[in-house]
Amino acid sequence: MLEIRKIHCLHMDSPMGIDEAPYFSWKIVSDRQNVLQTAYCIVVEDESGESVWNTGKRGSDQSTFIPYEGRSLDSSTEYSVTVTIWDNHGDTAEEKTTFETAYLHRSDWEANWVKSPYPVTERGAHLGEQPEAVYFRRNFTLREKPVSARVYATCHGVYTLHVNGSRPDERVLAPEFTVYRSYLCYQTYDVTELLRTGENVLGMHVGDGWYHGFMLKTVDPLYDPAFAVLFQIDLTYPDGSTERICPDDKVFVARSPVLCSDLFAGERYDANAELPSWDTPEYCQDPHIWEPAVLASFGYDNLKAQLGQAVLPVMELPVKEILTSPKGEKILDFGQVIAGRVRIHTDAPKGTKITVTCTEGLDECGNFFDNHPTADQRIEYTANGADVIYEPHFTFMGFRYILVDGVPELKKEDYTAVILSSGKEEVGTFSCSNADVNRLYENTRWSQRANTISIPTDCPQREKAGWLGDIQVYTRTAMQNEDLTPFLTRWLRNMTEDQRENGSLPMVVPLAGAYVGQYEMLAQQGNCPGALAPAGWADAAVLVPWHIYEITGNRILLKEQYPTMKKWCDFIIRTSKENRGTGSTLPDEVEQYLWNTGFHYGEHLIPSYSKDGYGPQTYEAIAASTKYVAPIFGYCSVSTFAEIAGILGDSEEKAYYADIAEKMKNAIQKGVIGEGGKMPADLMGAYALMIYYDLVPEELKETFSAHLVRKLEEADGCLDTGFLATPVLQDALCKIGREDLAYSLLFQHKAPSWLYEVDHGATTIWESWFAMDEDGKPFESHMGEYTFTMSLNHYAFGCVDDWMFRKINGIDSLENGFKKIRIAPRPDRRLTSAARTFDSEYGEIATDWEWSEDGTYRLDVKIPCNTMAQIILPNGEVYEAGSGTYSYTCQL
Ligand code: BGC
Secondary structure, X not given: OEEEEEEEEOOEOOOEEEXXXXXXXXXXXXXXXXXXXXXXXXXXXXXXOOEEEEXXXXXXXXXXXXXXXXXXXXXXXXXXXEEEEEEOOOOEEEEEEEEEEOOOOHHHOOOOEEEOOOXXXXXXXXXXXXXXXXXXXXXXXXXXXXXXXXXXXXXXXXXXEEEOOEOOOOOEOEOOOOOOOOOEEEEEEEOHHHOOOEEEEEEEEEEXXXXXXXXXXXXXXXXXXXXEEEEEXXXXXXXXXXXXXXXXXXXXXXXXXXXXXXXXXXXXXXXXXXXXXXXXXXXXXXXXXXEEOEEEOOOOOOEEEOOXXXXXXXXXXXXXXXXXXXXXXXXXXXXXXXXXEEEXXXXXXXXXXXXXXXXXXXXXXXXXXXXXXXXXXXXXXXXXXXXXXXXXXXXXXXXXXXXXXXXXXXXXXXXXXXXXXXXXXXXXXXXXXXXXXXXXXHHHHHXXXXXXXXXXXXXXXXXXXXXXXXXXXXXXXXXHHEOOHHHHXXXXXXXXXXXXXXXXXXXXOOOOOHHHHHHHHHHHHOOXXXXXXXXXXXXXXXXXXXXXXXXXXXXXXXXXXXXXXXXXXXXXHHHHHHOOOOOOOOOHHHHOOOOOOOOOOOOOOOHHHHOOOXXXXXXXXXHHHXXXXXXXXXXXXXXXHHHHHHHOOOHHHHHHHHHHHHHHHHHHHHHOOOHXXXXXXXXXXXXXXXXXXXXXXXXXXXXXXXXXXXXXXXXXXXXXXXXXXXXXXXXXXXXXXXXXXXXXXXXXOOOOOHHHHHHOOOOOOOOOOOOEXXXXXXXXXXXXXXXXXXXXXXXXXXXXXXXXXXXXXXXXXXXXXXXXXXXXXXXXXXXXXXXXXXXXXXXXXXXXXXXXXXXXXXEEEEEOOOOEEEEEOOOOOEEEEOOEEEEEEEEO
């Protein structure tokens, strides 16, 4: 039987509240083999059943990213979508879904912004240096219960929505972290079931969040430190009539029991200051407590409907054990480093002050160790004597351990770790015969979960920032494990907002708060005011959409990001030409194509330079590796962009950028490679990047291979690559025919290595291999007054999973987006079995192999409908297959 398993609209399930033309994708399942779609028909109908788009039966095998091309859509309308497909066996299937629009025109907004009347002072970094959160409250009377009710809402800060004492969903920390001055998301809620005839109340509880918080505060010349909200309630009654309720002058504001809150510092809450039932009609609004909100005019120009899932509680963990440290601290261990917050149960006497401090690690003796000195990560709760559950509202932490102070009796069951992450579908699983490698895989999944909270971040405790280099190296792994299409699409739109006129891109997106100062400082260091554009970081502009395309075939995103990519590539080309390396003796035809000026991070965290912490050697590593990193990544962006231009059908631009890329390659070969085929810095990453990106001239290939192997020997079989070269190191080794060495890196237990972390109890991927030494002593180094520690939760080095996916499990695409699949596991004797599933755009791809002692190798494969696969067994036998499940054996 043929079936459509899932129709996605803008890569979401039945999205509610979109404000752009949707695109559709579906996955097909069948109990037959070799199923190919031969035709499809999409019909979109409005609420009255009138068709607004009917493709008719289109002979096509396309089942992903089909853009809507019907009549222009109306605001606030639910559309039904019917997809019918036909296959090559004469079977047919039909499936339905819906999507609902939000506001498609600026004129749909009528409401005024309103803001809190309370004066607010400058926010600081530490707990206590923020104002109280506030409640906004609007009463309204309904003549009867509506048949449909939507709330469209957003704020300056972060909020939760309350209607008649209930919350319409579980989302937290809305609106998303974006470049607020030009891109502020509003959320759509279905509140039909929460409303009633007569008196009703809409409430918004608003705290600091990204918008106001010290570290990531919005950059906007019109920034107003007050909490502000905007909402509209749109109602439809049984007789078809409609009504709209806006804030106008009927909104009142009161101080909430959240005495202060900050995403990094934590939250202080006084249960004695609660206003019970404040969000219900029964509540009696005391005029001494509630003040009228102040009308504000922030306008609607930056408003966009939320794209992608909200931040949600996705899991919970109980306390694993209570530890007593040598210092006598009672430490609660959740057994897993996570991002989220602690929910506490208490019936402590009125006035009891309970403090919960969170951290990721302990020191070598087992004492509580704070590895995020800039973030307090503390909850302070004052009890009111009742038996209650409290979970902080406007903060989240990165932690595994907590210290609790102030409770008469410490009970495990009173504490729960609530894990937060942006909601996304899981699309990957992995297991193999090596338990350590399995743990490594789990660690990448945990780090990904923790670092996809609204935006892709570096770490969830110290910075929570959208560092471009981190996601640049991690996108492929991320996409093979979770469906991040809407999430990354939203983030890339922010990148476009943060791109300067000159095409340059900052190191973090959104560029906000403390990073603005850092930007200026680094730009000064690199002698590039207003044009900071670190290689390998800013290249995310091209490489992130490209990697998404590789995994999903998403051309719509390539098209959308095309202008940003182009501007970025033009920046590289122009900067290379106009700014010449100091004292260069290279001929002009070489020098003008080398991107070798400005500030760059180099490879970042090269082990041989970062072992002893931050200091002069950090700058040496930057200086040394920048010499090859910038020209190589410049080439990489421009050559990839040329390919993208070709994919999108612009042959002229393709030719133009391909020609420049060729000249850049030539310049690298003539101007970067030195005597005897040595790179300007004799570093492992330099050889790996050159080999991986096919930049080595034919006559030097053997020399480069020898250099790479020599560097590995010098490093005693360990990797010595930073953020930018680690993702390509094992592939470079495979390319020179040394798969054995690539596997040895995976199985290495000495530091620096992935399994060193596992051996030392890692439950996530660490920022640096030296985050903890052999004896469990956490990394700490000092530069001036500043103490550096290492985060235990950075996904970047988890990029090894992409290599595992392609080599251990042998899943790769012959055509981007896995329309044509190559299954070619490259097993190593150190593993006896491995299995992986990946729910691709077309459906599940799976491989499962076992290598028994007598040399029999069995490979089970699953190929989804509407794709073709080439299967290459490790002994070289090649098979062609359509969809279905297959089993192969051979002797090895
Ligand atoms: C972040 C990194 C980031 C880097 C750039 C760090 O502070 O945590 O992950 O990419 O700075 O050097």
